[in-house]
Amino acid sequence: MASVNTPRVLSIQSHVVHGYVGNKSAIFPLQVLGFEVDSINTVQFSTHTGYKHIKGTILQNEEMAELIEGLTLNEVDYYTHFLTGYSRSPDSLKQIAGIIKKLREKNPALIYVCDPVMGDNGQMYVPADILPVYRDVVVPLADIITPNQFEAELMTGLKVKDLKGALEVIQALHDKGVKTVVLSSTDLGDDTKMIGIASTKGGSCYQIQIPKMDATYTGTGDLFAALFLAWSHKTNNDIKLTLEKTIATLQGIVKDTYQKARALQPEGEIPKALIELRLIQNKTIIENPVVEIKAVEITIN
Template sequence: MNGSANNHVDFTTVKNSRILSIQSHVAFGYVGGKAAVFPLQCLGYDVDAVNTVNFSNHAGYGRFGGSKTTADELSAMFESMEQNGLLLPSRLLTGYIPEAKALTAVSELATKLKRDSPDIIYLLDPVIGDSGRMYVSSDVVPVYRSMLPLASVITPNWFEVEVLTGVELHDLPSLQRALRILHQDYHVPHVVISSIPLKQWLLDVLPPNIKPSPSATEDSEFLLCISSSADGNGSQNLSTVHARSVPLIPGYFSGVGDLFSALLLGHFHPKQDPPSPHDTTLSYAASSALTKTHSILQITHEYALLLPEDERTPTDEEKDKAEPVRKFRRMRGRELRLIQGQDILRSTAIDELKQMKPWVDFWSTTA
């Protein structure tokens, strides 16, 4: 991995931090809590994990078995932890919660934790869907909207931003409008849009320090990651914005957003100054998360390329339906290589090619 070593992480702070992670669990593979807990432990955190579902594997396989944790079961678990003096997080991470009643139980807990410990750092990953498709029930959305003011950081993808704000992202004014809603209407101090396809409208407005070279965009597709930290200093800008374009690694991966959000939380230290005056604490954390997530995807992709041909067959819905084992083998070969990449997870280096860069003139054109 390219980049210079950077010992900015304060491990004396980390070792005294405890994270409560509330998200999905699978027996096989790495999504949800399985993609989050181990990376956070590699960073030195104690992690208490509450499972919102208990499945055999992720839904991408096409079939799975298991159960969803009910709202009553979640509430009983939280109550028992509190009665036993075990509800002690300094950080809270929430992810996939498929039903509104269960999410409401989590919201009640987050409200209590925030009331009892106002300095708690809460990263809310509003797992709603992707690529225009929802994979939670629709009544989850208003609950998520009601939870946004509780969050320190949120990490929606582009589709989840559109669902939460009601703004379709198709030009710079619409992107500005969505961020205004999140920062001003919902009072979210820190927003990271984890991935936006780098379409022409973005290429037209990106500054040179963020835009990939024309030759690069001809050879591969790119995704854009954006961080936005609200300015509370009376600045004419609503927020300080950073962004980074990264090449899209081909193939299907699951758990990428879960891994990214966990790493972002693990590297987010709002009481520490970032190593560069050009960074915010959020953009620095996003650079670290982006570097490590992309590196894990790269070694996963390289591993998949070495598999026997019948385990790396291309997607073909008709053949997959006739012969489901084709899909199972392909999914199995693309599970994130977290154990094999644990040195990456523990690293303090940031790849310069994944470092978030200031988008200085982002607010120069008002929405």
């Protein structure tokens, strides 16, 4: 049985040898913030898939089952939190739903944080038949979900054209049983900022402005979900403070990553290898983010 004082996370995500996405993006911040993290890597790739050459291996469903069986047989399958990100197939996602149910037999109070990674900017980068599994099987099991606007629209069949539309999408996800719904980014801002929205079922709803950076980062969604998990635990589910701390950490890391990359590449597009998130160098920001952007309460009518 685990120590009662230390929260324990099982994180099932992708893994890269170089760079920071999936588990590489989630584990270090969680550990720095005081969590024990056990991880299962759904893929092991040389780099994230935005690079020119992709090499590596994919964990097969029977291999995943074997790992879970080993944890269970050794009675080390007690977790306070369960975190999932990118899943490559409907079958692997159904398997994850089974794992959640199994873990909840050991700890009925287990908190499941689901980042339903399906796409962005109107494009799906997973098979289309993953969508109904997220929508109908996985999301109803989640305590916290952190989709971007596009993913939230996919799961509800609703469009976010304004704040009212965003709140309708959030309510539709609450109606599926999710306690905390976080739209990690929406297009409701302007050229300089995005808007993030977090809502608790039957409780408060907050929006926060997220400054845009002149670069595309990979792994920020994975980092967002891990940070939101950590801070919701550390603040005893204070959703306003959790959103503020999460965004403060992300902004600090993204800003530093951008500035260092720009110093090396003053003009033009920044190469992918220079824009890998600088997590290790920003350990102090992860531990103690300074909140400069406040979340503002919005009402659901």
